[in-house]
Amino acid sequence: MSALRSGRQLVAAVRALLVATVVLGLAYPLVMTGVAQVIAPARADGSLVSVDGSVVGSSLIGQTFTDEDGAPLPEYFQSRPSASDYDGAASGGSNLGPNSEELVAAVGERRADVAAFNGVPESEVPADAVTASGSGLDPDISPEYAAVQVRRVAEACGVPVDDVQALVDEHTDRRDLGFIGAPHVRVLELNLALDERFGDEG
């Protein structure tokens, strides 16, 4: 009797799951995809950025600005360190603990590198410049990190610091609504703007 009743519940369960799969697993996401493609196709497709018709990245996804050997290109603002090296197929953070020796070493090394690369004292290197993001794809840097890099970029591009600073300001977002999140500089768009403005000179 009990087994029979359980059996009946199992049959109902199978049928219910099939209904749910069709409605929630196929109809819902497909309809939402359709809606998204109508109301905001660019955003729904990943806010891709194209230059001369070819996709150079997404304004939402950070990327590296280094040469083939991994050395940072001085004419570009550099992104934050990344645990996944900005591999879009392997997002994630370092997950190193706050006392991890590995992380202590990495932070120390990065501080020295960033300071040397930009010609600033180590004490001026901000935290986001020496720590990896959670996604490994952080498209932004803090205004402080941008400020550290301005002089170096200007020199590399051979343009006045003020012009670069103006571009940085242009690509700096305040907090949403003035209090949500944190101020940040959109690195890819900033570097694209640099290319566009000073590309020929550099």
Place this chain on the structure above:
Amino acid sequence: MTTALDRRPVSAAPTEPRPSASIEWGPAMAGAVRKLDPRGLVRQPVVFVVWVGSVFSTVLAITDPSVFGWLIAGWLWLTVLSANAAEAVAEGRGKAQADTLRKARQTTVAYLLDGSEVPAADLRPGMRVVVVAGQVIPGDGEVVEGIASVDESAITGESAPVIRESGGDRSAVTGGTTVLSDRIVVEITSKPGETFVDRMIALVEGASRQRTPNEIALNILLSSLTIVFLVVVITLQPLAIYSGAEQSLTTLIALVVCLIPTTIGALLSAIGIAGMDRLVQRNVLAMSGRAVEAAGDVNTLLLDKTGTITLGNRQASEFVAVGDYSDDEVADAAQLASLADETPEGRSIVVLAKERYGLRGRDDLPGAEFVPFTAQTRMSGVDLPDGRQLRKGAAGAVLAWVRSLGGSVPPEVGDVVDGISAAGGTPLLLASASADGARVLGVIHLKDVVKAGMAERFAELRRMGIRTVMITGDNERTARAIAAEAGIDDVLAEATPEDKLALIQREQSGGRLVAMTGDGTNDAPALAQADVGVAMNTGTTAAKEAGNMVDLDSDPTKLIEIVEIGKQLLITRGSLTTFSIANDLAKYFAILPAMFAGVFPGLDALNVMRLSSPESAILSAVVFNALIIVALVPLALRGVKYRPASASAMLRRNLAVYGVGGVVLPFVGIKLIDLLVSLIPGIA
């Protein structure tokens, strides 16, 4: 019904609890040692875990001796002994009462109707025995023949003899009581070993103590907490090994014992026994602990008017003259008519005349002939030497008497009588007859007098959320008037036993718990239906069998005290549970840094008590844990102080005392013990 109520003895003052003996630790410790048998301890899971811990730590102390190991083992045993002693002390208190009762059971011989002797132990229900003056009644039974005065002091502690007679509501006799006069034939109603006295002995000794529903539920919660903390400590060792801070088994045992709710676990049993004992001290025997708990839950109290709310008898409160007579004349006549009237009503008329009208008592009235009350005349009075006849009595009877003598009745009499009735009083008509004819002089207003202090108690009950219902044979109007004066919530007027039963069922169907008292056989169904049915000891066997408590003092007012004792029992359990759980915080702060600060020096920040060494910290927590049990035994036995108040007020108070106190006290206590313990060599 009303007549049955009216016969009930009235106790003027609330029962004083019998003085409770101070705690006798000596015999208690002996009992505590006997209780170390693990088979008995299994019933108390918390204590049992401590017992197992004690055994283990002792073995460890033997195999790997150290001052610390032996001290921990010793104090763990003391913890178990404290728990056992608490129970033993509580049980010991019932022993004295039981011994008195046992003496009452000494009767060995019974005499059958044919004069033959049989051992009392061989009596079976249905057998009839003869008991004459000076003999002890051999078993519980009903008087089927004769009337006798019986000394029941062996059971009730009350020395005044009571009348027992065949038929009616006073036919029950209890084995072990002594017949003082006359001869009665008793039909035995109980089997040997199951008499009332036997049951009482078992109850007061706690031998037949069944755990009550709440106690079981609490025990389940405590067991669950015990299991959680066992798991916490068992799984802690692997974590500690991973961290390079492996702990000795002794330390882990100490941690378990400190974390599991030992305080309440140790005292739970004692609290239950002591709760029953508090009832016994007030001369109430609960047939089950369940009934005591139910008493705390009662929502509705059914109280008989007479004897509980009002004094047993009505009292004269005013004289109302009719026609041309003055009040003074009426008072004078009323006094004369009542001089020989020994009923409480009659006495109250004399008292009123003296106090209000300054009429001195006239001790002898030469030539006067007193006319007593009879059921036929329904009047009493006096025939004076001058030929005047004075009569007082129920309105109808007196009016008939006056008319029969050709007297006239002033029309206002009816109004006065109705007015008094409407106010809840009883009008007594006063009339005189002489050669001039018969006439009505006036009306005596007899009034139910609400006992002093009752209004306040009912107000208290209302604050506690308990509804009071007055049961009375009076008519609705009278009943309402008295209820209003006493502050009773509701009345059941002109109540029949069926009405009572129906009322109880109605209340219960709304989820309410009902308590009532009763003594008559016709109360039995209602007593059985009520959640708390208190039978008067003077009542019938049927009533006593139906109820789940017996009040040896036969004082219906005691119902209120019974409710309070029930509440106090639950409050004591809840408060000590809270206290016990709250204690864990301080113990963590004592033991955890002691265990792990060696490996993680930062954890020494948790050592907020700045205890002197890891060993002394752990030992101090264990010692505190044992001592707090001993320290709380008196509280467990006495019960947490109970003041009638609303639930919120009570919770606020008990949380402040036992919750906040439970968090703070161990910090202080453990620190103090640490100061002492750290003096022991090998610990500091």
Place this chain on the structure above:
Amino acid sequence: MSAAAAGWLQAGLLVLALALVHRPLGDWMARAFTTDPAEGPKSRFWPQGHWRVERLVYRAVGVDADAEQRWPTYLRSVLAFSLVSVLFLYGLQRLQSLLPLDNGMAGVEPGSAWNTAVSFVTNTNWQGYSGESTMGHLVQMAGLAVQNFVSAAVGIAVAVALVRGFARSGTDRLGNFWVDVTRAITRVLLPLATVAAVVLVLGGVVQNLSSGTEATTLAGATQFLPGGPVASQEAIKELGTNGGGFYNANSAHPFEGPSAWVSLFQVFLLLVIPFSLPRTFGRMVGDRRQGLAIVGVMAGLATASLALTNWAQARAGGAALQLAGAATEGQEVRFGGPLSALFGTATTLTSTGAVNSMHDSYTPTGGLLVMANMMLGEVAPGGVGSGLYGMLVLAVVAVFVAGLMVGRTPEYLGKKLGRREMTLASLYVLVTPVLVLTGTAVAVTTDTGLGSLLNSGSHGLSEVLYAFTSASNNNGSAFAGLSANTPFYNTALGLAMAFGRFLPMVLVVALAGRLAAQGRAPVTAGTLPTHQPLFVGLLGAVVLVVVGLTYFPALALGPLAEALA
């Protein structure tokens, strides 16, 4: 504006939004789940009949929607549905490569497939795998996202059953599981998810069926930009307090959390149903103050936790973070510290487990706090449904002790708490700590358990403790340094998730049955009031002491040792 001030304004906006929404949503859910004409306020809106689309569902499922179930049947339905779900999801993953829309992904390994199936069915969404490299779109949509809906609906159904236990008296019927699950989806989850998905798309969350795009970066490298139906899945991931990310980085991934306001909106989504259900409870038991008291306890604990986490995260703790100057490791620049702490607090208090920053790299105290949040038993406000029933069971325990203290057999909402009720409640309290602590103990005593640790010492212990805490409490977030995709962790955590979900559910449904069968005791001045601040404080204390204290020793060796180092 300082970061701290901005942080409090964010929290304030969130509280405001929740305060505004919880009433209409709570009332709406109360209407949706009032199926018995004898219950609820008498108006033309109560109770609600079946919608036409729902009737279609009932016909397809083959149940009589008007036949109510006894508690054992209700429970059998819960378990049968969940069992079938696990089997289906397991099969779907294993066979992924043979099915369309696999995006070239191979069939999932058996251990991982079992773990993931249990994980999503139990509303845990612990992820031992990396989404973008393991799951094709079909599994994401038809497998994982479906469970995001139905596991949340099952949680709501069980909570509703318990609420009915309190609301009803003298009946052996708890309602119909299939109706409750269907209505939870058609009337609550699906409409809200649809709206939320649109908002997310507008905020920049991707929603496409592309396998991804190859980009050539400015520096000339190639970068893979993944695609997928993310917004539709993320909406229900937050709403249903599931938390399983489409991508490995979860809501920290720019395609899942493109901007700060979107992240704050997600926090709102994951809190909104748990914080509205107490209102539903209050309405269904006919005393809104009771719901207010429950929400008061939840909000109080949540606020305290948030304040502490904000404080802890604002000061860089730990050698590495001190060297860096701030707790930015594992954190996105666009979110900043306060929003990360807010998300971390909300996700661990709700059994969601989605993250917008990596908890493993929090400051020691911050990591301690997010772990402690879960250890409270996911009741402040807890998961969808599970938070409410968890808190109600703890309320039963609190009422029991407090009720004794006022001198009566304890009763909650007129239901007496006797032996059976306390047995069920006590076992409930027992389940999770036993799972967490035994799991952790076993893991740290075996080589295979220890082999997965990324960090050593106290922090390594914290990773294991966090994993079992998260799994047993059905949270799903991780100290992700632990390599959990191993046979040992896939099995052990899978068991922890299954027992941590279904043992409590069995106890809760049984308790609901006991309560519904009882009559109702009248409320008098002698009844313990359960709607006053005093009781709110007491219940909060019970959550902290009875549940929280259990973990004190384990915490002392893990995050506490690290924090106090």
